[in-house]
Amino acid sequence: MSNESIASVTHEPGSFEHTYQPKTAFTRWLDARLPVIRFAAHFMAMPTPRNIKYVWAFGAILAYFLVVQLYSGIILAMHYAPNSAIAFDSIEKLMRDTSYGWLMRYTHVVGASLFFFAVYIHMFRGMYYGSYKSPREVLWMIGVAIFLCMMATAFMGYSLVWGQMSFWAVTVITNLFSSFDSIYPGLGTAIVQWIWGGFSVDNPTLNRLFSLHYMVPFVLVALVALHVWALHVVGSNNPTGIEVRDVKKETLPFHPYFTTKDMFAIAAIAILFAYIVFWMPNYLGDVVNYEPANPLKTPPHIVPEWYFLPFYAILRAIPSKLGGVIAMFGAIVVLFFIPWLDTSRVRSCRYRPIFKWLFWVFVFDALALGYIGSQPAEGSWVFWGQVFTVYYFVHFLVLMPLVGLIETPSPMPESIEDDVKRKAKSTQPQAVPAE
Amino acid sequence: MTTIKTTLMGLAAGLLLSIAPAAAAEQAAAGHEEHYQIPRLKWTWGGIFGYFDQQQLRRGFKVYKEVCSNCHNLGLLSYRNLGEPGGPGFSPEEVKAIAAEVQVFEGFDEQGNIAMRAGRPADNFVWKFKNAKEAAAAFGGAVPPDLSLITRARGIEREFHWYEYPLVMAKDLATQYQEQGADYLHALLLGYVDLPAGRKIADGLNYNRVFPGNQLAMPQPLSDGQVEYGDGTPNTLDQEAKDVTAFLGWAAEPHLAERKKMGVWVIVYLAVLAGLLLLSKKVLWRNIEH
Ligand code: HEM
Numbered sequence: 001m002s003n004e005s006i007a008s009v010t011h012e013p014g015s016f017e018h019t020y021q022p023k024t025a026f027t028r029w030l031d032a033r034l035p036v037i038r039f040a041a042h043f044m045a046m047p048t049p050r051n052i053k054y055v056w057a058f059g060a061i062l063a064y065f066l067v068v069q070l071y072s073g074i075i076l077a078m079h080y081a082p083n084s085a086i087a088f089d090s091i092e093k094l095m096r097d098t099s100y101g102w103l104m105r106y107t108h109v110v111g112a113s114l115f116f117f118a119v120y121i122h123m124f125r126g127m128y129y130g131s132y133k134s135p136r137e138v139l140w141m142i143g144v145a146i147f148l149c150m151m152a153t154a155f156m157g158y159s160l161v162w163g164q165m166s167f168w169a170v171t172v173i174t175n176l177f178s179s180f181d182s183i184y185p186g187l188g189t190a191i192v193q194w195i196w197g198g199f200s201v202d203n204p205t206l207n208r209l210f211s212l213h214y215m216v217p218f219v220l221v222a223l224v225a226l227h228v229w230a231l232h233v234v235g236s237n238n239p240t241g242i243e244v245r246d247v248k249k250e251t252l253p254f255h256p257y258f259t260t261k262d263m264f265a266i267a268a269i270a271i272l273f274a275y276i277v278f279w280m281p282n283y284l285g286d287v288v289n290y291e292p293a294n295p296l297k298t299p300p301h302i303v304p305e306w307y308f309l310p311f312y313a314i315l316r317a318i319p320s321k322l323g324g325v326i327a328m329f330g331a332i333v334v335l336f337f338i339p340w341l342d343t344s345r346v347r348s349c350r351y352r353p354i355f356k357w358l359f360w361v362f363v364f365d366a367l368a369l370g371y372i373g374s375q376p377a378e379g380s381w382v383f384w385g386q387v388f389t390v391y392y393f394v395h396f397l398v399l400m401p402l403v404g405l406i407e408t409p410s411p412m413p414e415s416i417e418d419d420v421k422r423k424a425k426s427t428q429p430q431a432v433p434a435e
Numbered sequence: 436m437t438t439i440k441t442t443l444m445g446l447a448a449g450l451l452l453s454i455a456p457a458a459a460a461e462q463a464a465a466g467h468e469e470h471y472q473i474p475r476l477k478w479t480w481g482g483i484f485g486y487f488d489q490q491q492l493r494r495g496f497k498v499y500k501e502v503c504s505n506c507h508n509l510g511l512l513s514y515r516n517l518g519e520p521g522g523p524g525f526s527p528e529e530v531k532a533i534a535a536e537v538q539v540f541e542g543f544d545e546q547g548n549i550a551m552r553a554g555r556p557a558d559n560f561v562w563k564f565k566n567a568k569e570a571a572a573a574f575g576g577a578v579p580p581d582l583s584l585i586t587r588a589r590g591i592e593r594e595f596h597w598y599e600y601p602l603v604m605a606k607d608l609a610t611q612y613q614e615q616g617a618d619y620l621h622a623l624l625l626g627y628v629d630l631p632a633g634r635k636i637a638d639g640l641n642y643n644r645v646f647p648g649n650q651l652a653m654p655q656p657l658s659d660g661q662v663e664y665g666d667g668t669p670n671t672l673d674q675e676a677k678d679v680t681a682f683l684g685w686a687a688e689p690h691l692a693e694r695k696k697m698g699v700w701v702i703v704y705l706a707v708l709a710g711l712l713l714l715s716k717k718v719l720w721r722n723i724e725h
Contacts, residue, residue, distance in 0.1 A: 095690070260715050264715075274701045283613060
């Protein structure tokens with residue numbers, strides 16, 4: 001395909017002109033009634049900046065994991081018994097006696113972990129390239145809502161195993177609401193008992209967790225649809241952070257260029273996925289959860305799954321129960337506001353000499369919080385947990401607004417096209433004249 | 436610092452969280468606990484092409500049956516599993532005979548009395564004790580846990596500094612270290628050493644250098660020459676411990692070998708697919724500056 005014919009199928013982001021022509025009597029008939037094919041053709045031709053890198057494939061990778069989780073989850077639900085007396089055994093029965101039950105379960109368990117792995121990279125990508133900035137604020141905020149839904153789903157899914165860690169994680173997290181007793185006496189206790197459906201974590205709790213674990217992913221699907229819609233309105237950002245000026249020269253239609261690229265990225269991630277599923281399926285989980293829930297025996301170390309650890313560290317850093325809860329939720333809520341907390345005119349960290357470093361310091365901060373979340377809340381870990389928690393908020397609430405004002409951006413290319421041309425020149429072998 | 440600690444503890448229903456090293460180091464420093472670094476052993480079911488050795492599983496089953504089953508059960512296992520591919524590979528007759536040794540609750544007869552029948556291959560393993568209460572009464576309150584998942588429900592504690600963590604993780608991932616539970620179990624069975632001078636343990640408990648806290652209700656279950664193998668394999672304590680660990684490793688995951696075998700083909704398939712997709716992408720993008 002020549003560049004000419006590629007350009008002929010591209011459009012302005014958000015515009016609804018298209019080149020789809022129904023060719024058969026049936027497609028003409030359908031097109032006049034429900035133009036789904038027209039919609040799909042338009043959808044797949046979305047003009048996408050040609051200079052985006054493989055980190056942009058994580059959106060597609062997330063979509064892949066969403067499908068994997070839904071598929072494997074629906075199979076698991078066919079064999080799972082949401083009853084506290086037999087839940088644990090029903091899962092083991094699936095692992096042992098159902099054909100490829102072990103494959104479905106390990107896929108779902110490892111898939112959840114890799115889903116979070118992918119979403120964290122996806123979010124850090126957005127932070128590095130300023131993808132949350134105008135006009136992508138709504139796109140970003142829907143993303144944060146997706147992240148919240150993912151966390152809720154993962155937490156409830158983990159509880160369904162009804163192992164020791166499931167049970168005690170539910171106990172600890174639901175008990176957090178009792179901190180509301182310090183706002184209005186009795187309020188927290190009432191909420192906690194309402195959540196439990198009784199006076200302790202028991203069968204009614206498990207039943208509602210199962211019901212919600214099945215429901216929230218469909219909310220997630222709806223949110224992802226909105227997320228992708230918003231993406232199609234504003235178009236993808238790109239490593240320069242400069243908006244597309246010339247659709248013909250600077251973008252390519254999503255299909256076939258980025259479908260192929262994303263498919264390769266998905267296959268590459270699937271190799272990692274398979275490696276963990278087939279050789280280390282229990283590596284990412286806690287061994288204690290292979291003991292059935294025992295309300296009379298508290299495990300010596302209650303720790304959440306790895307993807308919650310940074311938030312768990314923030315929760316424990318504050319020496320007041322209510323304060324910890326507020327800080328933990330605040331750590332996620334603050335993400336909703338970063339489109340306005342960031343005062344820089346420049347999107348991409350590529351041209352932000354100071355904030356680029358602060359980005360990496362923030363990544364380190366998040367990893368450090370994760371590690372501290374896995375450690376006992378004693379000795380120097382308490383101190384370091386507080387230091388890194390404070391820095392987490394300083395990054396968003398102080399550094400982001402401040403640095404945007406004082407930083408002088410480094411020289412930028414004129415446009416995406418300019419950047420692509422420069423890069424092409426610097427990588428072309430000199431001996432062969434470009435023609 | 437103490438107030439922070441107390442608040443935190445109150446905070447989340449007795450969150451006495453700790454991952455091993457720091458806590459263990461602290462306790463060791465306080466002179467409470469012997470800290471024994473459990474070595475990593477080689478198991479036939481580790482690694483890319485891992486599988487269970489049939490002869491070893493048979494020996495391990497013998498150890499389990501003659502020793503461990505006096506106190507523990509394998510409630511998630513059925514007798515028929517003993518004859519399934521990848522396991523100890525007993526013949527249908529042998530499985531029937533093993534199952535028939537137990538009595539299973541069948542229901543109630545016409546007079547309303549409890550009716551029992553001989554076990555069948557489809558039955559789950561039956562525990563020697565009527566229930567946990569009876570077991571607890573026999574061991575001063577401690578209940579011998581069901582061993583069906585024991586090799587997956589235990590890990591080992593390793594000591595490293597925080598900055599070594601990425602390295603430890605990379606090494607685990609590269610070498611597929613999934614046999615921590617087996618290493619723990621083997622070390623536990625070998626862990627009944629003499630009580631160190633100056634240490635005291637509670638009445639009725641036994642000293643073990645591996646068990647967290649160093650004292651447990653289980654008396655040393657295995658010793659040199661305890662189980663007659665009859666196949667020429669030396670019945671040392673180490674060998675018996677390894678064999679029973681292998682058997683329990685299989686019991687925890689009877690489909691393990693099948694899983695690893697399938698994995699090889701899945702990876703081959705995905706590698707070819709990824710290669711073809713990369714090629715398509717390269718061809719498609721050949722003349723495009725990006
Ligand atoms: C179920 C989880 C999610 C799915 C399936 C998903 C899917 C996608 C897809 C397909 C894209 C376009 C490809 C790309 O640019 O990577 C995208 C873009 C984007 N997503 Fe997500 N996403 C998810 C979660 C999130 C979260 C949690 C956030 C942030 C809080 C987020 C923020 C963004 C942003 C800002 C963009 C535009 C990026 C750019 O153009 O530079 N997404 N998402």
